[in-house]
Amino acid sequence: MRNFFSNKKLIIIMVLVIVVVSMITASLTFGQKRARPTIIHQAGNDGLGVIGNVVSMPINGIRNIDDNVQSLFNTYQENRQLKSHLDDLAQTKAQISALKKENKDLKQQVKLNKTLTDYHQMTASVISRSPNNWQNYLLINKGALSGIKKDMPVMSGSGLIGRIVEVNQTNSKVSLISTDKSLSNKFAVEITKDDGTDTSGIIGRYDKDDNLLVMTNVDSPEKIKAGQQVITSGLGGLTPRGLYVGKVVKVKKDDYGLVSSVFVKPATDLNNFTIVTVISRDVEHG
Template sequence: MPQFFFNKRLILLLVSIIILVALIGFSLRERNQLSWPEQFLKDTAGWFENIFHKPVSATVGFFENLNDLQDTYDENKKLKARLDEYVKLKTEVHHLKKDNEDLRKILGKEKDDLSKASHIQAAVIGRNPDRWHEMLTINKGTLHGVEKNMAVETSEGLIGKVKSTNKFTSSVQLLTSIDPKNRISAIIQGNKDAYGVIEGYDDKRQALLLKRIPYDKKVKKNSNVITSGYGGVFPHGLVIGKVIDVEIDEHGLNQKAYIKPATDFYDIHNVIVVKRDIPSEEEINKEEDDGQ
């Protein structure tokens, strides 16, 4: 009797396994339609998912919106503080500008601005291949107001000065020219400006030499170099270039800086002749001599 029940159970187990495998195979095959139990289970799961998904999404979105609102509030607070600082700074600048104008009028110094200058547009019409880095010729002369020693620049920066003039043309001596008299008073801009004199050109480094910088002055690389206006010829503020290196000079008493020119001296087509509005010391002395 027990053997009979054992065989019966074994047969039921085998039949169940066969049915389960058949159902698995049936569910895995490609079908256009699901069976009704599968549809029921899928629809039920979808219904519960839809019920719980909306509240959860709404709750998560609510907290995300709160965080975004807090971030927006903080950013708005910072921007408002900066705006208040900007308005305050703008007011102070306007006030200082007005005070400066009033003081200049009181002191009678409005005319004595070393940066004030007149400009004459000109074009390069000649360049000797043998003296390519020394001299060029422009199409403006004395009839156009060009005078000897006037500064000449391009849109990028200073290139030299007027060496000689004719009625319709002028010769311009470049900063790269080897001439002991070709000197320019310059400023290295920084927290504390350093003064020196442009004297010569280093062909190897392709850089202008700025000499006579005091030994104790701290000069940083990439500092801007401009004309000082104290040389009596050039106006203040003409761009010369940037510092690429600094070292002690051969005498060990001062520093010298190598300046990368702001302008490409090899490729020059259009220039600007700059006349300083404030008269030089020579012009003042000449006027005094003529008056006597």
């Protein structure tokens, strides 16, 4: 029974196809012979038009859907490509910025090294700096294999930033001049005054709020004023004399009108450097 209905449907479809083809043929034949088609001919043509519209509507609809889907897919692909380009651009900008910073640091180190002609110099990179000890310590990528020794001064930019306190084979630990560790050896410094005399003291602490070094234990505090240079004094034997530290920015006096603290702006931004120069301490003290 099922085969019968299937065959019946097939026969009906074939008959419809034959009728449609016959009508198209007749339409073409009679249309060519007559100036104006008969009413039956017109009805056949109208019927064919209706059938054509009915058949073409879903086909055109499917075609439009396919075009829309393709257009949407193309838009999605373009958006992905644009996003990828933007990500690449952001990454490139970040790399360029990092390279510019590194290039600037290297130029500063080259300029610094030219002024340290009396010292043996070793350039190194900062490889680690813990946020918990940001103002106290950092790690550089040179150690005993490169000739690094304990207590060697470390400079960056144009000024002193610390000294070596621990040496491993391939890296070393630097104690910064801004350290607040009480057991650290403090840096002995001096102020070069306008009259040619010097005032000695030590870097006693670091003012984190203003990013200033604070010089304490100041002797002969007379005639200290802003703008005067601060250098290492060489006292104590750990650091050679004459390494630039910074400039005086203000002087604080105690209740008796005596100088108790001298605030020094470091020659180098102690929060922002990546390249350092380690210099030999085996030099003559001036």
